[in-house]
Amino acid sequence: MIQFFWGGMSLPENVAVLGAVGLVLARWLPPGVRRPTTVAAGAVVAASTVVLVVVGLRWQLVPVLVVAAVMLSLAVPALVRRRDGRPAWRARWWLALPGTVVCLGLIATGPAAVWALPVPVFPRPSGQFAVGTSVLQWTDPDRPETATPAPDDRRTVVVQLWYPARPSAAGAERARYAGRTAHEAHVVFGALADYLGVPGFLFDGAADARTRSAPDAAVADTDGSFPVVLFSPGLGGVRTQNTAWAEELASRGYVVVGVDHPYDSAAVVLTDGTIVRTLVAATGDDAEDERRANGWTAVRAADLSFVLTQMGRLDRGEIRGPLTGRLDTDRAAVTGHSAGGAAALLAARQDARFAAVIDIDGAPRDPDPGPFHQPVLALSQPVDPAVNPTYLPALTHVLNLSTETGYLLVVPGSAHATFTDAPLFLPPVPSLVGTLGRTDALRMTIATTVAFLDATLRNAPGDLAALLTAYGEATVY
Known part of the structure; x- marks a missing residue:
């Protein structure tokens, strides 16, 4: 049985959140680490999503996975163009910054919703029986x-x-x-x-x-x-x-x-x-x-x-x-x-x-x-x-x-x-x-x-x- 860790979330749920955050922040990293960070974060999100679908995906994690999917849809074409030798298009910072804030806010709603509406954990009874x-x-x-x-x-x-x-x-x-x-x-x-x-x-x-x-x-x-x-x-x-x-x-x-x-x-x-x-x-x-x-x-x-x-x-x-x-x-x-x-x-x-x-x-x-x-x-x-x-x-x-x-x-x-x-x-x-x-x-x-x-x-x-x-x-x- 998967145990709960931070904020009432399971390990795969926490991994999915961290992966989504990594995809959002990869745009702001230096060019040398941007691509491996995107690939690693995308792999983490994909693997954790598979696990969550198998064990049961909670509705609170849907905004997190939606943001991750959007960021992957933007990142993959850029990675493919780089492989072809053409420069990848990147949004200007003044356009990317509010988008980053919005995405991080949507990701935060997942843990917040888990905290607000958790799976109840019943306390262990203290009596002798x-x-x-x-x-x-x-x-x-x-x-x-x-x-x-x-x-x-x-x-x-x-x-x-x-x-x-x-x-x-x-x-x-x-x-x-x-x-x-x-x-x-x-x-x-x-x-x-x-x-x-x-x-x-x-x-x-x-x-x-x-x-x-x-x-x-x-x-x-x-x-x-x-x-x-x-x-x-x-x-x-x-x-x-x-x-x-x-x-x-x-x-x-x-x-x-x-x-x-x-x-x-x-x-x-x-x-x-x-x-x-x-x-x-x-x-x-x-x-x-x-x-x-x-x-x-x-x-x-x-x-x-x-x-x-x-x-x-x-x-x-x-x-x-x-x-x-x-x-x-x-x-x-x-x-x-x-x-x-x-x-x-x-x-x-x-x-x-x-x-x-x-x-x-x-x-x-x-x-x-x-x-x-x-x-x-x-x-x-x-x-x-x-x-x-x-x-x-x-x-x-x-x-x-x-x-x-x-x-x-x-x-x-x-x-x-x-x-x-x-x-x-x-x-x-x-x-x-x-x-x-x-x-x-x-x-x-x-x-x-x-x-x-x-x-x-x-x-x-x-x-x-x-x-x-x-x-x-x-x-x-």
């Missing part, structure tokens, strides 16, 4: 699918498990990031791009990424059962959007269950290959959009309760799967990001089987809020009351309803996507992913949520409020 992952599909016979007109259509969800596993052999293949296959990963990221209104090729690197999990690995050979953490993604989001976080939790002895919500998630690929795309869209009518959002939240909350039921059946052996007899569903937390956080809050209020709840930057959407009987952790980006006057008061109201201790942590420098995998592969633009950086954002999310889960599901000692305060403005309810 290796991580396995498995994808399952379940249908609830008791719930009709309200998003379709077919009367016999029943609600189906796709879930992905991340769990403590036995170590895999050296060099074993790791799971893809956004799907079981390359096709599924590109379908999912293509749908996410459509949902966000950006060109799909921008996410090609993320769609090709590999995680730290081993597909369908054997469960860790250790005594005891594992607490369960359900996760619901953001509006239009997908089950894998917090993979780095899920892998870290699994390495620490939790089983994380990411849930795809069909007709809400950007795209869900069913086991038979059917692609279910989102039906979520704004209408322009605030009252109607609010009604629909509340309805989607209720469906998600019902999905989460159904998945918890299925996890119990999986533990009892009523469903085939890798974790029979290893799940402690009495120690189950329900979590979610954005719209998933709202669904987690609603699911916890309606389903007392959940022992704890984490809302990650999600505004509550409960038309009839009532008391919670679980501890709650809410993580939030800083929100200007002048921009959104209802968000923090609504969140505070929910936390005050809990009969257990609730925590609100407002994280300075965070944005909405800070709490997901997005900092690993999106441009580090503060409005998109905050200012915490690609790895520090993940460390913050892990540290705060693991501390809360350890305290609530494992009765770990320690001052949870003090730990949260280290990452932002923490309020205890």
Whole structure:
């Protein structure tokens, strides 16, 4: 496998960039070295291009290779004329200089684009366990699918498990990031791009990424059962959007269950290959959009309760799967990001089987809020009351309803996507992913949520409020 060197680029990519630069600058070299430099740089570009085509050419390198091709097309005729004894035509310096600057600028866009939109490199989990992952599909016979007109259509969800596993052999293949296959990963990221209104090729690197999990690995050979953490993604989001976080939790002895919500998630690929795309869209009518959002939240909350039921059946052996007899569903937390956080809050209020709840930057959407009987952790980006006057008061109201201790942590420098995998592969633009950086954002999310889960599901000692305060403005309810 080709490893990455400078700026997130592979060795052939770096060689192609250097070769293109050499072709551009050869015009300014003394006559005695101009020709061998052009020939050598051209050979380097040609060889690296062949390698890149074989292993996979990234769109970020296209401007680099276009410049190299243009420079070669100009250089080759000049070299041929010199061989025939005729003087080679050379542009005047005042014409060549701006052309050189433009070409170097185009070449620079390649490494810059690789840096801004890299292939995500998932951090190695720090816990004691290796991580396995498995994808399952379940249908609830008791719930009709309200998003379709077919009367016999029943609600189906796709879930992905991340769990403590036995170590895999050296060099074993790791799971893809956004799907079981390359096709599924590109379908999912293509749908996410459509949902966000950006060109799909921008996410090609993320769609090709590999995680730290081993597909369908054997469960860790250790005594005891594992607490369960359900996760619901953001509006239009997908089950894998917090993979780095899920892998870290699994390495620490939790089983994380990411849930795809069909007709809400950007795209869900069913086991038979059917692609279910989102039906979520704004209408322009605030009252109607609010009604629909509340309805989607209720469906998600019902999905989460159904998945918890299925996890119990999986533990009892009523469903085939890798974790029979290893799940402690009495120690189950329900979590979610954005719209998933709202669904987690609603699911916890309606389903007392959940022992704890984490809302990650999600505004509550409960038309009839009532008391919670679980501890709650809410993580939030800083929100200007002048921009959104209802968000923090609504969140505070929910936390005050809990009969257990609730925590609100407002994280300075965070944005909405800070709490997901997005900092690993999106441009580090503060409005998109905050200012915490690609790895520090993940460390913050892990540290705060693991501390809360350890305290609530494992009765770990320690001052949870003090730990949260280290990452932002923490309020205890």
